[in-house]
Amino acid sequence: MNHLVDLLLIAVGAAFINNFVLHYFVGICPFIGVSRRVDQAFGMGLAVTFVVTIASFLAWFFTWFVTRPGAPVTAWVWGLFAPGSRTVLDLSILNYLIYIFVIASSVQFVEMYLKRFFPALFKAFGVYLPLITTNCAILFACLEIMKHVSGVRDPAAAWGLDQALALAVFGGLGFALAITMMAGIREELDLCDIPEPLKGAGITLLTAGIMAMAFMGFTGVDRGLAAFLR
Amino acid sequence: MLTPVTILTAAGTMLVLAVAMALVLGWANRAFHVETDPRVEAAEGALPGANCGGCGYVGCSEYAEAVVLGGAAVDLCPVGGPSTAGKLAEIMGVGLEEKVPERPVVHCNARLEDRLGRRPYEGEESCAAANMVAGVQGCAYGCLGFGDCVAACSFEAVRVAEGLAEIDYEKCVGCGACARACPRNVISMVPFRHSRVVVVKCSNKDFGPEVKKVCKVGCIGCKACERAMGDYFRVEENLARTAPEKFEPSLDFGPVLEKCPQEGIVFLGLPGAEGRDGVAPGRVEVEFRTTVDQAEWRG
Helix, strand or coil: CHHHHHHHHHHHHHHHHCCHHHHHCCCHHHHHHCCCCHHHHHHHHHHHHHHHHHHHHHHHHHHHHHHCCCCHHHHHHHHHHCCCCCCCCCCHHHHHHHHHHHHHHHHHHHHHHHHHHCHHHHHHHCCHHHHHHCCHHHHHHHHHHHHHHCCCCCHHHCCCHHHHHHHHHHHHHHHHHHHHHHHHHHHHHCCCCCCHHHCCHHHHHHHHHHHHHHHHHHCCHHHHHHHHHC | CCCHHHHHHHHHHHHHHHHHHHHHHHHHHHHCCCCCCHHHHHHHHHCCCCCCCCCCCCCHHHHHHHHHCCCCCCCCCCCCHHHHHHHHHHHHCCCCCCCCCEEEEECCCCCHHHECCCCCCCCCCCHHHHCCCCCCCCCCCCCCCCCHHHHHCCCCCEEEECCEEEECCCCCCCCCHHHHHCCCCCEEEEECCCCEEEEECCCCCCCHHHHHHHECCCCCCCCHHHHHCCCCEEEECCEEEECHHHCCCCCCCHHHHHHCCCCCEEEEECCECCEHHHCCCCCCCCCCCCCCCHHHHCC
8 A cells, every 4th residue: 555655656746746847847848849739749748758658667677687786687697707706786887878778779669660560650759759769858767767776775665667657657747748738828829919039939938937836836745645645 | 986897897788788779679670661662752852842831731741752652643832833743743653734823812902091990909910819809990801911921921922011911923932821821811822824813802792881881992792893804703792703714814804994993803913024014003002011000000
C-alpha cells in the first residue's frame, strides 16, 4: 500500500507540482515552438510522453545494471577478468554519456520501427520524434532517475523500474498538459491586441511565467496527500 | 574516483555499448527498410518549395508524395505554373492539359467614403475578429479592410488602400492564400485566360434599396449588364456575376461599362496592349497607407 502511495505521489509530483516545464523550465523550446495550435501541441505532448517513457526505461535499466556502484552486470564482467577482486566498480561518470547515447539510438530505432510497421503513427509524429531526441526534458527525466537510483545513500530507498516509469509517464503527461494549455491560450492571443514589442515570443514567455506561478499553487499538495493516504 | 581500472572498464563499457547499438541499428535499418519511390524525390525537386499550400496539400513534399503515390493531378501547383506541371508530367509520364491560371479578385469596390452605416470599432484589427461583431459596417458582404489577406500573402501582392484590399497582379502567383484567409469570402479565385478580365466588384446579395442604404457603389441587381451582354453577365440573387472564362480581349465592354449605374464593372489584371487606362475605368489611384482610416475606424 505504501508503495502504491509512493507511486501516486511521484506521479502527482511529476505532473503538477514539479511540472517539467513550469517548475524546472526544461523543454522550453518545444513549449514555445510548437504551441501555436492545440492539435499540434497535443501531438507534441504525446510524442514527448512516448519518448520520455522509452528513454527513462533505458536510463533506469543501464543505471541499475551497469553504472551504479556495485551494479550486477559490471560486477559480473569484472569478476570474469579479476576473479576474487574486492574492488567495487563505480561507472557513474558514464551516466550522461550513456543516457544521450541510448536516447539517440533508441529514438532512431523506434523511428525505423514505426516507419515500417505503423506508417500512420510515423506520419502523425512527423518531424517531432527526431526533434525530441535532443530535448532537455528527456535528459532531465533520466537525470532525475539517476539521482534516485545511484545517488541515494540507503540502497533500499533506490527507485525501482515502476517508480522510474511513473515519473516518466506522468512527467510527460504534465508536459502535454502544459503545452496544450499554452496552445489554447496562444490561439486566443492571436485575436488580442498585443503591444508591438511583446508580440510573438515575448507575450508567450510572459504567459508561461504566469502559468508557472499558477502551478506554484500545487506546492504542498503532495504532503497533504501523503498525510491523507497514510 | 578515476583509477586505471575505472577508466578501462568505462572505455570497455562504451565500446561494447557502441558496437551493440551499431549492430542493432544496422540490423534495424535493413529489417525495417521501406522502399521509397525515387520519383517522389524527383517530384519534390521539381516543385518550387514555397510550401504555400496553394495546391491543397500541407507543403511541397506532401504534394510530391500525393502526385507520385496518390495519383493527384500534376497541375495543382499555382506558384510553379505550367513549367512545374510540365516537369511533374514528365516525371510521371502523363500528358498535360492546358490549365488556365487563376488569380484572386476582390469582389468589393467600396472605399471608405463609399461605405455607409459604419460604426466605431475598437477591437482587434483583424477581419476575422471584426467579422464576429455585428454592425461594424453597414454592408455585411463587403471588404472589412483590416488586411487578413495582406497577412496571409507570402508574396507581398496584397495591400489595403482606403480600407479596400487590392491585389498587385504583377506580384501575385495565384496561390489562393488570401481567398482562404478572407472571413467574408469577398476574395475568390477567377480564371485569367488573358492578362486581364472583366469582373463585378461587389458581393452584396441584398435588394437594390437595401444595398443603397449601406454602399454608394454596390451592385443593385438592376440587370442592365445582363440585358446589354447576356452571354457574359448574369444576375443571380440580386448580384451581377460574370463568366470570366469567356473573356476575350476582342469583346467590347464599352456599352456595359456605360450602362452600369454603380460603376461596379471593372477591368482587372495586368494592363493590356492598350495601356494602363484599361485597368479600371473611373478608378482613382489612391495613396498607399499602412492602416485603415484611423480617425473613424478606431472610434
